Amino acid sequence: MEYPILKNKRVAHNYFKLDLDISEAADFPIPGQFFNIRCSETTDPLLRRPFSMHRLIHAKNSVLLEILYQATGKGTEWLSRQNRGESLDIIGPFGNGFIIEDDVKNAVLVARGIGIASLYAIGEMLLKKNRATSVYIVMGARKKERLFYEEECGKIGKVFLYTDDGSKGFQGKAPDFLMELLKRKSLPERFTLYACGPGNMLRELAHISERFGFPGQVALDSHMGCGFGSCLSCACPLKPGYVKRYKHWEKPALQWSEDGSLVYSLVCKDGPIYDIREVDWDEWTA
Amino acid sequence: MSGLPDLSVDIGQMKLRNPVMPASGTFGYGKEYSAFIDLNRLGAIIVKTITLKPKIGSYPHRSTEVASGFLANIGLQNVGIKRFTEEKLPYFDHIDAPLVVSIGGESVEEYVELAQILNRQKRVDALEINISCPNVKKGGMHFGMDLKVTRNLVTRVRDATEKNLIVKLTPMVKDIRPSAEICQVCGADGVSLINALTGMAIDIKTRRSKLGRNLIGGLAGPAIKPFALYLVWQAGKTVDIPVIGIGGISSAEDAIEFFIAGASAIQIGTWNFVNPTITMEIIEGIEAYMVENKINSLTKLVGTIS
Numbered sequence: 001m002e003y004p005i006l007k008n009k010r011v012a013h014n015y016f017k018l019d020l021d022i023s024e025a026a027d028f029p030i031p032g033q034f035f036n037i038r039c040s041e042t043t044d045p046l047l048r049r050p051f052s053m054h055r056l057i058h059a060k061n062s063v064l065l066e067i068l069y070q071a072t073g074k075g076t077e078w079l080s081r082q083n084r085g086e087s088l089d090i091i092g093p094f095g096n097g098f099i100i101e102d103d104v105k106n107a108v109l110v111a112r113g114i115g116i117a118s119l120y121a122i123g124e125m126l127l128k129k130n131r132a133t134s135v136y137i138v139m140g141a142r143k144k145e146r147l148f149y150e151e152e153c154g155k156i157g158k159v160f161l162y163t164d165d166g167s168k169g170f171q172g173k174a175p176d177f178l179m180e181l182l183k184r185k186s187l188p189e190r191f192t193l194y195a196c197g198p199g200n201m202l203r204e205l206a207h208i209s210e211r212f213g214f215p216g217q218v219a220l221d222s223h224m225g226c227g228f229g230s231c232l233s234c235a236c237p238l239k240p241g242y243v244k245r246y247k248h249w250e251k252p253a254l255q256w257s258e259d260g261s262l263v264y265s266l267v268c269k270d271g272p273i274y275d276i277r278e279v280d281w282d283e284w285t286a
Numbered sequence: 287m288s289g290l291p292d293l294s295v296d297i298g299q300m301k302l303r304n305p306v307m308p309a310s311g312t313f314g315y316g317k318e319y320s321a322f323i324d325l326n327r328l329g330a331i332i333v334k335t336i337t338l339k340p341k342i343g344s345y346p347h348r349s350t351e352v353a354s355g356f357l358a359n360i361g362l363q364n365v366g367i368k369r370f371t372e373e374k375l376p377y378f379d380h381i382d383a384p385l386v387v388s389i390g391g392e393s394v395e396e397y398v399e400l401a402q403i404l405n406r407q408k409r410v411d412a413l414e415i416n417i418s419c420p421n422v423k424k425g426g427m428h429f430g431m432d433l434k435v436t437r438n439l440v441t442r443v444r445d446a447t448e449k450n451l452i453v454k455l456t457p458m459v460k461d462i463r464p465s466a467e468i469c470q471v472c473g474a475d476g477v478s479l480i481n482a483l484t485g486m487a488i489d490i491k492t493r494r495s496k497l498g499r500n501l502i503g504g505l506a507g508p509a510i511k512p513f514a515l516y517l518v519w520q521a522g523k524t525v526d527i528p529v530i531g532i533g534g535i536s537s538a539e540d541a542i543e544f545f546i547a548g549a550s551a552i553q554i555g556t557w558n559f560v561n562p563t564i565t566m567e568i569i570e571g572i573e574a575y576m577v578e579n580k581i582n583s584l585t586k587l588v589g590t591i592s
Contacts, residue, residue, distance in 0.1 A: 038560070043354040043508040043536065047560060091562065223349050225356060226559035228321075230314040232360045233349035255363055257342040264342055264363070284346060286499065 001025065002087040006064065008080070012148035014071045015114065016080050017054070020088065023062040029053040031121035032097035032219055032273040035067070036227035038089040039075035049075045050224055052118035052272070053093065068117035068149070094227050095272050096249045098122045098194065098217055100129060106191035108214075109157070110138045110174050110205060115196030116149050118219045122194050123156045136160065136187055138177055144168040160186070175204035182212065192216060193276065203281035216276035220284075222267040229253050234267035236274070237283040248275055291576035292583040293569070295329070295551050297528050298450030298475030300384050300411050302329035302551060305584060306541070306569045309532050309555035310334055310388035310414060310454070311360065315374040316381075322562035327569065329551060330384040333374070335416045337389075338396045340366035344421060347498035350487050354534075355509030356556045357485050359421045359500040362390050367403055375409055384411040386452065392424035394439050401446040413449050415440065415474075418456035418481030420504040427481070430456040433464055440472035452530065455479040457510075457517055466521040466529070478530035478553060479521060480514045482506045507556040508534040515547050522548020522589050536564070538571020548589040 007019040022028070029035070036048035055066040071080040082088065100122075107126050109119040116139055126133045135157025141147050144167035153159050161169030162177040170177045174197060181187050193216030195205050202218050209216045225231030229252070240263045243254070253266040265271065293304040307330045313319060316331050325331055343363025350357050365374065370387075378385050387410050389400040397415060404410050417436060419426035429435045440453055453469040455462065457480040466477050482504025487496040495501045514533020522529045531549030535541050536557040544552050557564045572584070581587055 045351065046354055046356060046507055046556070047351050223347065223351075225349050225358065225556075226562070228318060228562065230312065230318045230562075231349070231358065231559050232343065232363050233358055235343060235346045235348055235363070237346060255342050255365070256340065258339050258366075262342050264346070286345070 001090055003065075003090050004087050005082055005084050007084055008082055010080070011068070013146055015148050016069055016071060018067040018069065018079070020065045020067070020090070021062055022065045025063070027093055028056060028063060029065070029093035030097035031125045032118055033093040033095050034227070034272060035090050035092035036094065036224070037079065039079045045073075045075040045078065047225060048091070048227060049079070050227055052219065053121055054117045055121060055124065068114065068120075070114040092227065094268055096270065098125070098273050099248060100125060101192070104133060104192045106134045106136070106188040108136045108138065108187055108191045108193050110178060110193060110195040110197070112139075112174055112197035112201055113141050113146065115219070116153065119194055119196050120149070120153065120156070127156060134188065136191070138162065138174060138181065140169065140174060140177070174201050175208060178205065178208055190214070195219070195276070199281075199285040202276070202279075203285050206276050206279070206281050209276050218274055218276050218279070220267050220272045220274060220279070222272070224268050227268045229266055229269040232266065235264040236267050236271060237280040238263050238265050238278050239280050242275075242278040246275065246278070249273070291573060291581060293573060293576070295528065295584060297412065297452065297530070297551065300330070300450045300475075302384060304329040304569050305545070305551035305572070306565050307332050307386070307530070307551065307553045308558055308565060309553035310416065312555040312558045315370075315377070317377050319558070319562055323566050325381050326383050328383045328565055330386050330411070331378070331381070332386040332388060332414060332553065334364055335362050335388040335390040335419065336364050336367050336370045336400065337362060337391060338367055338400055340364065340369065345499045348500065349503070350496040352485070352487050352505070353509060355505050355507040356559070357487050357497065357503040357505050359497050359503035361421050362419055362426070367400055371403070371407060375407060378409050385409055386412040386414050388414040388416050388454070390416040390419060390422070390425060392422075394435070394442055396425075397439055398442050398446045401443045405447040405449060410449060412452055412475070413443070413447060414452040414454050414478060415443055416454050416481070418454050420456070420458065420482050420484045420502070421500070427456045427458055430465065431459055433468055436465060437468050437472055440469055440474055444473040450475045452476040452478050454481055455521075456481050457483055457513065462517045462520050463524040466525045470525045470527050474527060476528040476530055477521060477525065478532055480510070480517050480533045483510055483513070506534070508536055510534050511540060515543060518544055518549050519547040519591065535568070536560070538568045538575060541568050541572055542575055542587070545584065545587045546589070546591050548591070550585070550588050
């Protein structure tokens with residue numbers, strides 16, 4: 001599908017916000033789902049790039065999709081040069097979105113960098129569902145200059161900032177900061193975690209979730225060839241025992257090893273949202 | 287010229303209404319594309335390589351993009367022949383397009399057993415023997431690089447099945463001509479080429495392969511097209527059976543180059559990922575080219591390089 005660009009503006013550093021008119025779409029996304037956008041007019045860059053939904057706004061006569069992205073390579077840099085009035089070749093939405101459980105009173109969103117894009121969506125959705133939900137946002141980056149979107153996040157919840165070098169907020173990485181906040185009792189006793197960021201960050205968050213017993217959902221980032229379950233590039237190892245016991249999400253693309261000791265899912269079909277307990281983090285980050 | 291041009295092509299006893307097929311491994315089990323295209327309009331459908339036992343495939347971080355190319359190590363992940371025949375094959379009962387099943391194995395015996403099993407499946411029109419996968423430790427490309435193994439394997443599979451037989455060749459050989467010729471001599475109804483080239487990409491920050499623990503992968507996409515065209519041209523001059531051209535085709539123009547070089551039909555690989563409706567666009571583009579150039583039958587275009 002071709003969707004017209006309404007706006008494509010830098011919001012900070014190399015972060016951009018893209019507004020698209022997707023009124024003509026057959027399907028609208030839910031938080032956590034993604035679109036695959038062609039970011040090229042030639043064969044280089046070649047493949048589409050996946051972008052998670054940031055916000056979906058139903059206006060009077062149109063439906064607006066907002067995508068928050070970071071221009072980090074040839075494809076996303078091309079995208080950042082596209083202007084209002086032009087159209088983008090987009091397929092999707094694809095994948096499983098976040099599961100919105102009824103009893104979430106407290107939500108803790110943990111993001112690094114651009115990871116905030118899809119987490120903001122779930123925060124907003126939880127509030128839409130129940131205005132009494134308390135949202136806590138742990139967000140950060142390498143250094144102060146790379147922080148962005150904290151003001152917007154402040155509108156949906158309480159923001160806790162961290163930077164690797166300590167130039168603003170807590171000095172350290174997200175998992176250390178989460179531990180610190182738990183120790184300080186800055187977060188409620190019971191909450192659901194939603195996280196998006198690098199694999200190592202998610203792995204450490206998974207350890208903390210196991211230790212403290214809070215549930216969580218994570219948004220995984222992976223190299224994808226197609227986005228719709230055909231190329232099998234985005235295999236993500238899961239814990240067989242967990243997959244057999246719990247069936248929260250529909251997982252159409254699971255592939256078991258012959259002896260049943262290993263199971264791979266596809267991030268594009270079975271994810272990109274996973275239960276934090278089901279991913280085999282050591283294999284994923286190996 | 288009156289009426290529409292004739293795009294049909296025969297491979298063995300298999301009649302294709304047009305020369306456009308998806309390449310194995312880029313089209314899932316077919317159904318994945320039903321949301322995008324009418325599968326019936328394809329010349330034939332080729333599903334991903336099936337092995338005797340299910341295969342979980344390669345370690346995660348299986349792919350990376352390179353200049354105009356896709357480098358991937360999937361490791362023939364597939365559901366295995368049992369689940370394929372029970373769960374995937376019935377989907378094709380309501381589709382008319384010919385069905386080609388790609389088969390792979392770690393030994394000649396495994397290929398033979400797969401051929402025997404599929405020989406009993408009425409819905410299957412042809413087998414494509416994958417002796418060119420660069421990403422498995424046993425079998426795959428290693429078979430295709432060895433002329434003796436190729437001869438033995440094609441002969442044995444030919445004996446095991448009455449289905450039409452295509453052999454998918456690896457470009458990782460000194461000379462493609464003997465490989466193609468042996469397939470013809472041993473009774474293949476067609477050869478398809480090229481499968482992916484072995485390649486690497488390295489992250490200079492971490493000094494690790496961009497394919498992680500997999501280290502190497504198969505290079506596909508537009509980057510390999512000139513080389514593929516060259517090998518198709520060579521194979522076309524060598525054998526009388528149909529040559530099916532594969533390698534970086536992303537447009538009708540690319541496909542037509544392959545026909546002129548000597549391909550009777552073509553397969554689209556990586557570009558299915560970029561544009562899942564590309565097969566339809568290429569069929570229409572070929573037809574338009576034939577109308578414009580007053581070519582009433584595609585067979586008249588094949589191998590016409592001057």
